[in-house]
Amino acid sequence: MSPSPFGLPDLRFVTTGEHPLWDEALAAVNRDLAVTLPEQRPLCLVAHPGLDGDEEDERVHVGFPDGYSHGNPLWRAGSGAGALRVVAEAAQETVTERLWQAWPVCTLHGLGMHVTEDAARPSWWCAGASRPGDPAHVRAAIGEMDTVHRPRRPNRKRRKPR
Numbered sequence: 001m002s003p004s005p006f007g008l009p010d011l012r013f014v015t016t017g018e019h020p021l022w023d024e025a026l027a028a029v030n031r032d033l034a035v036t037l038p039e040q041r042p043l044c045l046v047a048h049p050g051l052d053g054d055e056e057d058e059r060v061h062v063g064f065p066d067g068y069s070h071g072n073p074l075w076r077a078g079s080g081a082g083a084l085r086v087v088a089e090a091a092q093e094t095v096t097e098r099l100w101q102a103w104p105v106c107t108l109h110g111l112g113m114h115v116t117e118d119a120a121r122p123s124w125w126c127a128g129a130s131r132p133g134d135p136a137h138v139r140a141a142i143g144e145m146d147t148v149h150r151p152r153r154p155n156r157k158r159r160k161p162r
């Protein structure tokens with residue numbers, strides 16, 4: 001058997017500064033990840049080369065530090081607020097698929113949230129409860145989950161270290 005010319009190409013980690021807008025967007029998403037899933041290490045940008053190894057064709061994904069990613073690549077069109085939305089959605093795909101759990105979750109309703117651009121800034125949106133008076137709501141701007149994720153319940157039980 002000869003080696004396949006279409007063998008799985010090596011992925012590479014994108015260097016900081018190659019895609020500054022995505023770096024910035026990912027930093028915001030990683031802040032939310034750190035608050036909501038503190039056991040996870042920060043996500044990073046992972047590039048898969050094009051089929052012929054052409055760097056021009058490479059596809060950049062939001063991945064775990066071991067290179068795992070899932071879902072659609074980021075597209076070069078993503079810029080500004082659009083980049084934040086695109087990166088947040090890509091991060092959500094990767095995290096959700098890897099961990100088999102909704103992320104991020106609204107702590108008020110226990111529901112997985114979605115990116116919305118209906119707010120002043122790209123934000124995490126929750127569908128709310130189905131009962132009247134508890135409608136869909138914007139939970140937090142992307143990158144600012146820490147503003148709503150600090151539990152105020154004094155009786156919250158914590159696992160004490162040994």
Ligand SMILES: [Zn+2]
Pocket residue numbers: 106107108109110111126127128137139
């Ligand atoms: Zn909610």
